[in-house]
Amino acid sequence: MKTILFLAANPKNTERLRLDEEIREIQESLQTSSNRALIDFRQQWATRPDDLRQALLRIKPQIVHFSGHGETGGIYLENDAGMALPVNPDALSEFFGLVTKTAPIQCVLLNACYSEAQAEAIAAHIPYVIGMNAAIGDKSAIKFAIGFYDAIGEGRTIEDAYQFGCSAIRMENLPGHLTPVLRRKRDARRVSPPTSSETSKNAAVVQPVAEAWREEEWATLLYAIRQERCLLLLGPDAAGIQQNGAFQPLNELLAQSLAEQIQPQVQAWRLNPANLTQVAQHFALEKGRDTLEMRTVEFYEEYADQPNELYRNLAALPFALSIVTTPDPLWPEALRQEQKEPGIARYHLNSNNSAIIQTGTSQSPVVFYLYGHLDEPASLILTENDLLDFLVPVITKNPALPNNLLSELRDPRKSLLFLGFGFHHWYLRILLHILLQGQSKENYSIALEQATPHPSEELRNTLLFYGGSKYKLHLYQYDLLDFSRELRQRYEIEAANKFNKTRLNSAPCVFLCHAPEDVTMAAEIAAQLETGGFRVWRDARQQRGGSLWPQILEQAIQASEYVVVMHTNAFCSCQDVYVAQEIECALARQTQFRLGVQFLIPAQFGDCPIREELEHLKSVTLPSAQDAAPLLQTLKRDQERRKKK
Template identity: 25%
Template sequence: MRFALPRTDAENRLDADGPLVAHIDARELDALDDDDEYGRALGRGLFAGAIGTAFRTAVATSQSQGVRLRVRLVIGPSATALHGIRWETLRDPSDGTTLLTNENVLFSRYLGSLDWRPVGVRPRGDLRALAVVAAPSNLDEISAGRPLAPVPVETELERAREGMAGLRLVELPGAARPTAANLLAELRTGYDVVYLVCHGYLANDEPVLLLEDDDGRAAPMLGSELVDHLRSLTRTPRLVFLASCQSAGAGADRRSEDAGVLAALGPRLAETGVPAVLAMQGNVSMRTAGEFTKAFFEALDEDGLVDRATAVARSVVRERPDWWVPALFMRLKSGRLWYVPGTAPGGEKFDKWPSLVTDIVAGKCTPIVGPGISDALLGTRQEIARSWARSYRFPMAPHNRESLPQVAQYLSINQNRRFPRLELEAHLRRTLLERYGDELPPMPDDGARVPLEELLAQAWSVRHARGVTEPYSVLAELPTPIYVTTQPSRLLANALEDAGRAPEVELCRWREDGYWPESVFEREPGYRPSVQRPLVYHLLGLIDEPESLVLTEDDYFDFLIGVTRNQDLVPSVVRRALSDSALMFVGFRIDEWDFRVLYRSLMNAEGGRRRDDYTHVAVQIDPEEGTTIDAERARRYLESYFRNSHISLYWGSTESFVKELHDEWGSRR
C-alpha cells in the first residue's frame, strides 16, 4: 500500500512495518446471495488489522488536506480468484456504509499494459465521440430461453447526445448501421470516447457482442476482433463505455475461476492500451444502465475526471439491486479525460495575452517555431521514432523509442550516417501520400519523383482549404520581421508568400565541413529583415538540404558546441532579435532535444539582460498523461525552471494556443 499527497514529492509506504495480510475467501463470498452482506464480508476480510488502519489513515489525511483520495487496486494477472471478486460492493465494516459511492474516494481497478503509445490529454473542444447502439430485430430467436430486453435505440442515442453535447458525436445507427464492419471503419478515423450499447455474453470465456448485420438481424462479433483492431490503431480511444451485459465478466453466473473477468472485453481493452474502460461485470438491467449512464456523463461534463464521474453515477443507482455492476478499469494516473486549453492544472488561466499582443503590434515579438507545429499535417516526431524503432529493431529501453534523436543515432551507426536523413524523407513522403493522396493533384510514379517540398506544399494547401485554423497561416499574419524555426520544411516561408510577403530563407551553418547554399547576407550585404520582407531562419536545417539537418544525438552535440564556440554562426540581426524582443515559442515539447539545445544556447548568448524587459514569453506545454505523471508537480517544476527567464507557461497544445492567438490578435487588429 502506497500513499502520496499532492503538493509533495513524498510517497509513504503504509506497509513499512511488514506485509499487510487480508483474509478473503472467494468461495465463501460466492455463497452470499445478498450484495449488502457480500460487501460487509469483503470489508471485514480486507480491512481487518493493519490494512484497515492504513486505509482510514489515508482517508483522514486526504480529508484534512481537502483533497479526494484516489484508490487504485492492482491485482496481478495470476491472482485469478481475486479478479472475480465484486470489489465495487465494498463496505466499511465499522458502520456498514458503502465506500465506493462516495465521490471523495475515487476507485478504479488497475491493469498494466504492454502498450507504450502515449496517452495524450486532448483539449475538450477537439474530442470526438462515437455512439453505437445495436438493437437486432430477432433477439427473441437467439435468447435461448433467457429473454433479452429490447434496446431502446432512440432513448440511448438521446442519452449519448445529452451526455456528450460538448463533443463531436457520430452515431450508429445514423451515419451507418451498427455492423461490425462499420464500427471498425469508424474507429479507424480516430475517436476519443466510444459509447457502445448492445447485448453481450461470454462463450467459452470469449466475450461476444451482439451487433447487427446489413438487414438489422443479430450478428455476433468476437471481442478479440475488436481488441485486435484497437491494438493496430495509431491512437486508441481514451474512454470506452461498454453498456453491454457481462462486458466485464460473468458476475454471479461463473463459468471460470475468475468469473470470466480477465477473458471479458473490458479488461482486454484496458490491457491492449485503452486508458479507461467502463464495463459491466454481470447482467445489468436496462434501467440501471440508463440511470448510471446519464449520471456518469453529467458528472464527467463538469471536470473530465472519469473516476469521480463513476463514483457519482454509482451513488445515483445505489438503491438498485445491480448498482455494483459497472466497473472502471483505468491506468490514468490523473483520471482526467480532457483539459481546458490555457488553464493550468491548478485552475489558473493564462493571462499574458494583452502584453503578448502589445509586443506583436510594436514589432517586438519573435516567434520561435518548433517541430510540433506540423503534427496535425505530418504526425509527431514521436510517431516517426516509434515507427523506426519497430522497423529497425531498436534495442534500447522502451521509453527511448519515442526519442527521434536517439533512434536516429542508432540508425546512423547500425546503417550509415546518411541513412536517417534519407529515411526521414521517405517516411514523410509515405505519410503525405497516405493522408492526402486522394486530394492531391495527379502526379507521375505515385509521387515518388515529386520533390518532397512540393508534396508538403500541396498537402498544406489541402488542409488550408478545409477551413481549419492553420498554424502557419496564423504566424504569417503577424507583423514580425524575423522568424526562427527548428521545423525542417519551407512551409512557413510558403505561408508568408501566401500572405503577400516576400520571405528570405536562411540556414544556420553549424557544420564546418558542410556544403551550404549561398546566404542572403552574402548575396545582399545590406539586407535587413522587415515585415514585408521577413527572414525565416532555420536553426536546425532543411529537408531539401539533407546535410544541414540536426537529427541525431551527435548532431545536437555538434550544433551546441558550434554555436557556443562561435556565436557569429548566427547572424547579428537574429542574435539581436533573440535578446531584445519577446520570444514566443510555438510547437515545442520541453523534454525534447531541440527545445533544450535551443533554450540553453539562448540563455548563454550575449545580451541576456535585455531579455529581462520582457516578461510575457509563452511556451506551449502539451499535457500528456505519459509525460506528466503529476500535472501539478510538473507545472511547478517547469515554472521554477523558467522563472529566471521570465517565461510564462501556456498549458495546452500547439493547436489550442494558435487558435487563441488567432482570436486575440484578430480582435486587437
C-alpha cells in the first residue's frame, strides 16, 4: 500500500489558488489507475505547523504533496488565525530529517512557487524532492500534478513521474515545463581523494568522500560552455541505449554479442563478457581481424539513427569541438537532430592523418573520432593490442594527432568535460597525460563517471592520481543521464533569462490591469505589446504564490511607465478587491507625471463603459484582443512625446 498525503495551505491574506481543482484532478487520476486499490490518498487542509507534524507522524506517508504559496525564502503555511506563516527552510529540512527516522517518505513534492531552494534542503533527508525554480501558474501546476500522479498510479518510478509531469505541461502548450526540478538525496556525489592522513598503508580500503555538487560548480561549467571554452570528451559509458529499463553502454553490448560467438574461449580464459577489448582480443585470434571488423560495423549500424537522451541533451548545448572514443554515429546524429551540421574527423594509426582539422562552431561543430571511424574499419581501436599499438604512435607522434586538436586540448584557458570516459583504466590516465603533455590548466576540468554503489580499488587509485596532479581535474560519480538533463535544463533557463533581459531591460514597462476572467485576453494583448517593444507586467494573481499581491502591488506600479486598464464585459461587473487597489495605486502614480503625459490608459472593448474614476482620462478603443494596434500606437506616440519634452 502506497500512502499519499496532500497538504494544502491558502492563507486568508494570500491570493486564492485553485487547490480544490488540483486535488479533484489528482483523485480522479488515482481512482482510475490500474493500482488504485494499492493507493491510500489522505488530505490535510489549511495546514498549520502542528497539523503538518501530527499528520506525518500519524499517517507515515510515502509521498508528501504540498500545494500553496511560496517565496524565495520558503513556503507558507497558516497560523492559528489563518494568516500566512513563512516556514524557515532550515527548520523544515530539520523536521523532515526527524520524521524520516520512523516514516518511509520516498518523495516530497512542493507544488509552490520558488520552492527549489527548499527542495534542495529537504533532499538532504528524502530520496526524491521536487520543487519549482520560479513562479508557476495554477494551470501549469495542476497539469504537472496530473501527469505526475498518472504515472504514480501506473506503478512508474518517481523519476518517470517527474518527467510525465513536465511533459503534461508542455503538451498543453502551457508555460513552465522547465520550472519543476527534481532533487535526489544522493544527487551529484563528488568523489574526492582521501586526506593526507588517510594515505597510509591502509589507503586501499579508504572509501572516497561524497560531497555535494555545488551551485558554484554548475555556474562555472555553464559559463565555460556559454563562452565556448569547454571541450566535450565522450567515453564509452556515454554511448548507450535504454534496454530492459536500464542504460546499457553499446561497447558492453557489442562485447556480449562477440562473447556469445566464442563461448569456449570465454570460459577457458575466464573472460569478462562485458569487457570489449578483452573479448575482441580473443575474438580476433579465433575468427580473424576481418570478421571482428565486419561484426563491429554491423552492430553499430543497427543503432545509427537512435541517439540516446543523454546525447540529445548535450547536443542542445554549444560545444564547438567534441572527442568521442566509440565509433558509433549516434553523437553526430544527435547534433543533426538539433539542426546542426557536424563535421567529422578521425585518427587512423595505420594511415595518413590530417595535420589540421577544420575549426568548429556551435552550429557547425567538429566531432573527432579518437579510436577510428566506422567508415574505415581498419582504423578502429578494438582489441587490447590495438590499445597498446595506439599509445605508441600517439607518444612518438608517428602518425601524430592533428596539431590544432592538441592545441585546443592543451589551451590553459579551456576546460574539459569528460563524460563516461573510464579514467579508472590505467591506459586512459596515460592517454590524458600524453594529450595534455604535462600542461597545467588555469581552469578546472570535470570528469563524470557513471555512479556505482561500491567504488573499485582502481577508482581509488585514480583519485590518488588526480588528487596530486596539476590538471585541475575534478572527478565525480554521477548518473550521466540525470547530469545531462540537469545541464540542459540549467542552460536553457539561463539562455531564456538572458534573452528576456537583453530584449526587455531597456524597454518601457506596461502594467496590465484586468478582471480575473480576462486572463486569456490579457495574455493575447501582452504578446502583441512585447512584439511591439514593450515589457508587460501582467496581473499575476493566477500565479501560485509567486507573490503576496498586496505587498508588491504598489512597487510594481511604481516601476511601470504605463498602466492599461482593460474595460471588458467581465470588468464592468468585476467586484474584485485587487482590481480596485490596482486602480487606486495607478491614480496616485498618475499625479507624479506632468500634464499631457499619459500613464493611466483605459482600454475599452465593445460597449463596456469607462469606470467612473477614470472617465477624465484619455482612453483607447480596441476592436478585439487580437488587435492591439490602437493601443500600441497610443503608447508609441506617448513615448515620442516624452522624448521631445
